Amino acid sequence: MTKRNATYLLIFVVIATFMTSCAPEGYEPSESGFFSGIWHGFIIVFSLIGKLFGADIGIYAEHNTGFTYWLGFIIGIGGFGGGGSAARR
Secondary structure (H helix, E strand, O other): OOHHHHHHHHHHHHHHHHHHOOOOOOOOOOOEOHHHHHHHHHOHHHHHHHHHOOOOOOOOOOOEOOHHHHHHHHHHHHHHOOHHHHOOO
């Protein structure tokens, strides 16, 4: 492994750690709303990676506002990969 690859691996691990630390876990005292839904949708890939390694990470906030949270969640998932604009023609 070259020094450059090791640096990229280290940067990826640090970013994945920071992103999964923002994932919902258990009961939260306040309801998660639209903007929390966008954030949780955006970091879903990192949350899933954390889940694979056995971390106690939630994929979505259980204590949410309902439709507005889920709307933000879906928008966040679509915004991660560019949504439909990234599709081939």
